[in-house]
Amino acid sequence: MNRAPPVPSAGLGLRRALLDELLAAPADAFDFLECAPDNWIGVGGRYGEALQTLSSRHALTCHGLSLSLGGVAPLDDTFLARTRRFLDQHGVALYSEHLSYCTDDGHLYDLMPIPFTEEAVQHVAAHIRQAQDALGRRIAVENVSYYAAPYQAMDEADFIIAVLSEADCDLLLDVNNIYVNAINHGYDARSFLARMPSARIASYHIAGHYDEADDLKVDTHGAPVKDDVWSLLSLAYATHGVRPTLLERDFNFPPFAELAAELQRIHQLQSAHATSDGQALHG
Known part of the structure; x- marks a missing residue:
């Protein structure tokens, strides 16, 4: 049976460097975990046992890394089938991927921006529909950070909405x-x-970034969340409603208590924007 995170909820990324802390954490330390199936499919031994233990205790969401929805190559049907088995095995209700591409005659090991054109809308949407059919579930796509802007016949918001x-x-x-x-x-x-579009938003991500310069920020997932991003999350709740919210941290892991404090801040913001029935107030 698939288990979705509760609507007001705060989750953490399931990273191997955090396994001991996640296994030892109190049951209420976080509401759900998110993992990349690409990094866990077929994993056995101690890591596989830890994943099974954690997914039996907590709702698990999944965020893919390598479908390459915007790529020119056909989607990998074998990988989609393995991903579906993984999602079914762990009762995953929410699966997401990046609105980007990461392959070009091989993996690029980075998330590359898609040109914002009508042709690209049709191309990536066809891949998303194919992925949804293969996975047997509705999926979400994530707006990505990008640093070079390929040809843009429409702005980023229009492109996302169209896709x-x-x-x-x-x-x-x-x-x-x-x-x-x-x-x-x-x-x-x-x-x-x-x-x-509020009705399309399934969940939120927040993370820390690196201030390279006043006009250059780098999305690192390796630092605490900045105050301006907390303010924007609060505005998201006020505008679109409370949704499950994941704190992303991929490296430079602090003591677990510091991550727990950021999760608590998510809970506080959700409470500030929630009515008694758990739905967000809209301004």
Whole structure:
């Protein structure tokens, strides 16, 4: 049976460097965990046992890394089938991927931006529909951070909205990516956030980033969440409603108590924007 995270909830990424802390944490330390199936499919031994233990205790969401939805090559049917078995095995209700591509005659080991064109909308939407059919479930796509901007016949918000509509899929709204892109590409983060379709938003991500310069931010997932990003998350809740929210941390792991404090801050913001029935107030 698939288990979705509760609507007001805060989760952590399931990283191997955190396994001991996650296994030892109190049951209420986090509400759900997120993993990349690409890194866990077929894993056995101690790591496989730890994953099975954690997924039996907590709702598990999955965030893919290598489908390459925007790539020119056909999707990997074998990998999609293995991913579906993994999602079914662990009762995963929410699966997401990046609105980007990561292959070009082999893996690029980075998430590359898609040109914002009508042709690209049709191409990536067809891949998303194919992935949804193969996985047997609706998926969400994530707005990504990007540093080079390939040809843009439409702006980023219009492109995302068009893909969601054409593919009939959901959105994983990464609040930190909105902030980073707004600084790097000179648009207003609040206006961008307001244009996202509330009904499509399945969940949120937040993370820390690196301040390279006043006009250059790097999405690292290796630092605490910045105050401006917390403020943008609060605005997201006020505008679109509370959704399950993941704290992303991929390296430079602090003591677990510091991660727990950031999770508690998510809970506090969710409570501030929630009514008695758990739904967010809209301004």
